[in-house]
Amino acid sequence: MIDEEMVDYRTVPTVCPYCGAGCGMLLEVCSGEVIGVLPMKGHPSSKGSLCAKGWSSPEFLKSSNRLAKAILREEGEEKEVSLESALGLVVENLNRVLEKYGPEAVGFISSARCTNEENYLLEKFARTFAKTNNIDHCARL
Amino acid sequence: MTNSIGEISRASLLLVVGSNTTENHTVISGKIIEAVRNGAELIIIDPRKIQLSQISSMHLRNKPGTDVALLCAMMKLIIDEKLHDENFIGERTEGFEELKASLGNCTSAWASEVSGIPVSEIEKAARLFAGAENASIIYCLGATEHVSGTDIVRTLANLSMLTGNVGKPSSGVNPLRGQNNVQGACDMGALPNSLPGYVNVSDDEGRKEFEDLWGIKIPESPGLTVPEMIEQALAGRMHFMFIMGENTVLSEPNSQKVIEALKNIEFLVVEDIMKTDTTDLADIAIPAACWAEKEGTFTSTERRVQHVGKAVEPPGDAKSDLEILVRLAGIAGAEGFDFKNSREVFSEITKVVPAYAGINYERIGTKGIQWPCSSPEHEGTVFLHEKKFTRGKGRFQPVKYRPPAEVPDNEFPYVLMTGRNAFQYHTGTMTRNSPSLEREAMYPYVEINPSDAQKESVKGGDMVTISTRRGQIRLRARVTDAVCEGQIFIPFHYREAPANILTSEELDPEVKIPELKVCAAKIKRGQSRGVRSCNNTFLNSF
Amino acid sequence: MSVKEEAKNLLGKGMDGVLFYQMKDGSAIPHLFTSKDIDEMPDVREIPDSERYPLSDILSKLLMRFSSAKFGIVARGCDERAIIELEKHQQIDTSRVSLIGFACSPELAKICSCSKPYTESLADEMNEAQEISRGIESVERMSTPARLGFWLSNFSVCVKCMGCRNICPLCFCKECSLQDEDLVESGVLPPSIPTFHLLRAIDMAGRCVMCGLCEEACPAGIPLRTLYGKVSEIVREELGYVPGTRGVKSPLEELGSSVGSDDDLKS
Numbered sequence: 006m007i008d009e010e011m012v013d014y015r016t017v018p019t020v021c022p023y024c025g026a027g028c029g030m031l032l033e034v035c036s037g038e039v040i041g042v043l044p045m046k047g048h049p050s051s052k053g054s055l056c057a058k059g060w061s062s063p064e065f066l067k068s069s070n071r072l073a074k075a076i077l078r079e080e081g082e083e084k085e086v087s088l089e090s091a092l093g094l095v096v097e098n099l100n101r102v103l104e105k106y107g108p109e110a111v112g113f114i115s116s117a118r119c120t121n122e123e124n125y126l127l128e129k130f131a132r133t134f135a136k137t138n139n140i141d142h143c144a145r146l
Numbered sequence: 147m148t149n150s151i152g153e154i155s156r157a158s159l160l161l162v163v164g165s166n167t168t169e170n171h172t173v174i175s176g177k178i179i180e181a182v183r184n185g186a187e188l189i190i191i192d193p194r195k196i197q198l199s200q201i202s203s204m205h206l207r208n209k210p211g212t213d214v215a216l217l218c219a220m221m222k223l224i225i226d227e228k229l230h231d232e233n234f235i236g237e238r239t240e241g242f243e244e245l246k247a248s249l250g251n252c253t254s255a256w257a258s259e260v261s262g263i264p265v266s267e268i269e270k271a272a273r274l275f276a277g278a279e280n281a282s283i284i285y286c287l288g289a290t291e292h293v294s295g296t297d298i299v300r301t302l303a304n305l306s307m308l309t310g311n312v313g314k315p316s317s318g319v320n321p322l323r324g325q326n327n328v329q330g331a332c333d334m335g336a337l338p339n340s341l342p343g344y345v346n347v348s349d350d351e352g353r354k355e356f357e358d359l360w361g362i363k364i365p366e367s368p369g370l371t372v373p374e375m376i377e378q379a380l381a382g383r384m385h386f387m388f389i390m391g392e393n394t395v396l397s398e399p400n401s402q403k404v405i406e407a408l409k410n411i412e413f414l415v416v417e418d419i420m421k422t423d424t425t426d427l428a429d430i431a432i433p434a435a436c437w438a439e440k441e442g443t444f445t446s447t448e449r450r451v452q453h454v455g456k457a458v459e460p461p462g463d464a465k466s467d468l469e470i471l472v473r474l475a476g477i478a479g480a481e482g483f484d485f486k487n488s489r490e491v492f493s494e495i496t497k498v499v500p501a502y503a504g505i506n507y508e509r510i511g512t513k514g515i516q517w518p519c520s521s522p523e524h525e526g527t528v529f530l531h532e533k534k535f536t537r538g539k540g541r542f543q544p545v546k547y548r549p550p551a552e553v554p555d556n557e558f559p560y561v562l563m564t565g566r567n568a569f570q571y572h573t574g575t576m577t578r579n580s581p582s583l584e585r586e587a588m589y590p591y592v593e594i595n596p597s598d599a600q601k602e603s604v605k606g607g608d609m610v611t612i613s614t615r616r617g618q619i620r621l622r623a624r625v626t627d628a629v630c631e632g633q634i635f636i637p638f639h640y641r642e643a644p645a646n647i648l649t650s651e652e653l654d655p656e657v658k659i660p661e662l663k664v665c666a667a668k669i670k671r672g673q674s675r676g677v678r679s680c681n682n683t684f685l686n687s688f
Numbered sequence: 689m690s691v692k693e694e695a696k697n698l699l700g701k702g703m704d705g706v707l708f709y710q711m712k713d714g715s716a717i718p719h720l721f722t723s724k725d726i727d728e729m730p731d732v733r734e735i736p737d738s739e740r741y742p743l744s745d746i747l748s749k750l751l752m753r754f755s756s757a758k759f760g761i762v763a764r765g766c767d768e769r770a771i772i773e774l775e776k777h778q779q780i781d782t783s784r785v786s787l788i789g790f791a792c793s794p795e796l797a798k799i800c801s802c803s804k805p806y807t808e809s810l811a812d813e814m815n816e817a818q819e820i821s822r823g824i825e826s827v828e829r830m831s832t833p834a835r836l837g838f839w840l841s842n843f844s845v846c847v848k849c850m851g852c853r854n855i856c857p858l859c860f861c862k863e864c865s866l867q868d869e870d871l872v873e874s875g876v877l878p879p880s881i882p883t884f885h886l887l888r889a890i891d892m893a894g895r896c897v898m899c900g901l902c903e904e905a906c907p908a909g910i911p912l913r914t915l916y917g918k919v920s921e922i923v924r925e926e927l928g929y930v931p932g933t934r935g936v937k938s939p940l941e942e943l944g945s946s947v948g949s950d951d952d953l954k955s
Contacts, residue, residue: 014705019437024447027326047739056568061577074433092470099478110385111386115331130483138365513715582867
């Protein structure tokens with residue numbers, strides 16, 4: 006018997022991140038890493054099928070193009086900053102623009118890729134904090 | 147969708163309009179294949195040959211942007227031959243006489259002239275549709291990405307009501323949503339004119355409820371859509387923009403204009419899971435967790451609210467958009483954002499969106515619940531409008547055919563259509579970083595009909611330059627009869643040859659959907675400089 | 689003794705985990721039980737017939753990832769056959785595996801057209817294996833042109849999701865002939881007819897244990913069980929080999945492997 010902490014395998018039920026069909030899938034997880042995907046057999050509409058995109062969905066998780074740090078761009082120069090200071094700058098600039106130009110000069114683009122909860126929060130933030138209805142997402146594309 | 151995915155396989159007729167279902171909604175196309183195996187008739191309206199064409203009863207390859215003409219002629223024939231469902235029309239609808247009057251001139255001969263489909267085919271399709279026990283309409287962006295996008299949706303609804311194909315299993319009007327949570331984003335009110343649950347911002351009573359709940363006054367005039375925000379930014383009137391998880395540069399029409407507009411914004415914030423052409427323009431780019439790294443819910447095209455499970459931790463400093471927004475609101479001192487997790491946010495959603503009222507994470511489980519679900523006892527809704535329409539009686543809305551905004555001429559003789567292919571998705575943020583998909587569809591290409599290829603002296607694999615009034619891109623030619631003569635098709639996934647440099651930003655006047663499926667283009671054969679040479683085209687265009 | 693008690697015994701005897709299904713909100717999902725959560729292991733009767741997963745393939749992955757760990761597995765007849773066949777291909781080291789067997793419901797056995805819906809350990813208790821039909825007869829009764837048409841029309845709706853390959857417990861190759869550009873053109877739908885499907889059928893000869901997971905995963909509903917069933921029938925009749933049985937390796941595996949020493953093959 007080897008160290009118990011090391012041996013683990015579980016599957017996490019979730020939904021495919023691609024189109025709107027909403028096929029059920031299981032992510033296979035081993036030691037904090039996604040090692041594969043399986044179609045969810047008991048899903049009411051996809052019934053154990055996935056498309057080529059669904060089957061390969063774990064592949065982009067570890068892409069070298071993942072954004073892992075907040076990036077500040079000043080005068081053409083990029084530099085990594087902490088998430089906290091990035092968010093601070095966002096608020097500072099939002100407040101400055103709101104004060105100087107008013108709520109018509111700010112816009113929020115939400116995402117059909119994000120969860121309901123996230124869409125709700127961004128919509129609520131735009132309307133209650135920035136006091137603008139300039140909130141949309143790419144529903145038309 | 148008014149109906150559910152599972153019902154498709156039991157339909158006796160399927161009308162598929164502007165949806166390459168196999169490539170874009172593969173698992174749903176499986177249900178269509180199953181229906182055909184069970185004996186269903188399949189009618190496809192699409193200028194392009196698609197995989198489903200092989201098993202269809204009829205494929206009407208009409209000229210792009212002429213769906214409304216075709217469908218109006220079908221309706222006229224159905225009424226003229228008294229094939230419409232009088233009982234359903236009498237009990238459940240209003241405005242039939244207006245519809246009938248509006249179709250007066252929509253003869254099959256006229257529609258044939260407009261669409262290029264023979265009269266006999268139009269009439270055959272109409273009779274098949276009217277004669278079907280359960281006719282289900284499936285449509286996608288090929289139908290709606292036109293200046294007449296709203297009209298086509300109304301026309302499809304009219305056809306469905308005319309033949310009594312609403313409010314029963316395996317029928318209805320079923321749009322396939324292209325993105326995992328476009329349904330949910332709309333339900334949640336991430337729209338300039340509507341609050342969560344489709345309450346219009348200009349509706350005083352509805353808005354008041356939100357104002358009471360949120361304890362703050364909400365502006366009553368609708369905000370700007372994405373294309374309008376881009377216009378405002380170009381005009382120097384948009385000074386702060388926050389983009390959460392969208393690659394606007396590649397997804398919106400007329401990319402060069404979008405780039406100019408985004409550069410013109412004083413402070414641009416972009417949250418994404420990857421470095422994209424849009425994060426490259428951001429003053430601050432914020433790293434976000436992807437779907438496998440967070441918890442929440444997505445709502446599918448069949449209104450099924452489903453649970454997204456967190457499998458692993460996000461990389462580096464990346465956080466879920468939810469956590470980022472809660473922290474942002476905390477720093478800003480905004481009230482009403484004191485949420486510890488997605489479950490708490492969902493619980494607030496169920497209080498403001500009546501269709502979600504009876505849903506909670508426990509009930510969602512692994513199988514989801516279809517809204518509307520009004521109470522904890524309500525089982526969810528498999529298909530809509532069973533006894534009555536949301537507004538009571540279904541109203542026929544007469545529509546007049548409008549041709550596409552930009553039609554071919556001598557200088558730009560081809561109709562350019564854009565879309566997706568089976569192995570890439572949208573702007574490629576995820577698929578182009580997935581090796582097994584990228585190997586299938588690595589290079590941008592343009593589909594050209596063999597006779598046009600001959601005319602332009604182009605062979606398969608040649609590099610060609612496609613240009614429109616807005617710009618040009620270089621990419622490989624794929625010679626195929628999947629497109630008709632006079633038409634070309636380009637998938638828009640590729641940053642090295644972004645199709646949206648070419649596309650027109652003519653909008654549907656009502657819902658502001660851009661006409662991505664029709665613009666005028668020309669083909670110029672370029673010297674084959676090898677594959678990689680096209681990579682810089684996009685960067686050089688800045 | 690329930691499988692949970694048997695699994696507990698295995699953990700007590702030094703196994704690191706036991707692979708089976710966990711019930712989560714009404715769905716059965718693959719899970720590795722350890723001493724921490726073994727009490728949550730469901731009874732075999734709780735697992736819905738329609739929710740089978742390639743447990744043998746998962747076991748193979750776990751054995752490779754945890755190179756000194758030992759695992760138990762609660763297995764059906766098809767899981768066991770796959771494990772036996774995988775061992776012959778050096779994909780599973782059965783000295784690190786203990787198997788707890790169970791029999792499928794008669795209903796599932798019928799749906800699967802399975803001639804051995806139970807593990808070897810239960811063979812004595814079970815009725816004599818029944819003659820089975822995998823739909824091969826009805827296809828064979830067709831005239832040759834009709835049969836060709838039947839297969840070509842089925843291949844024409846293939847969406848190249850690769851689900852048949854991905855879910856197959858016996859598809860373990862690092863390099864896949866279905867991704868050989870010279871054999872199957874990339875990016876084209878349907879994938880090359882009939883090459884794509886015949887390539888996979890040939891790969892299944894001498895390997896397919898008739899679990900049927902491929903057919904269940906196919907969004908286009910292609911009758912893959914029938915296709916691979918026919919291939920297996922030929923291998924059985926011509927070469928006398930039935931995949932998933934103990935003893936010799938498939939004679940097809942000997943093709944091209946007689947050059948070089950056995951040591952070369954093992955390394």
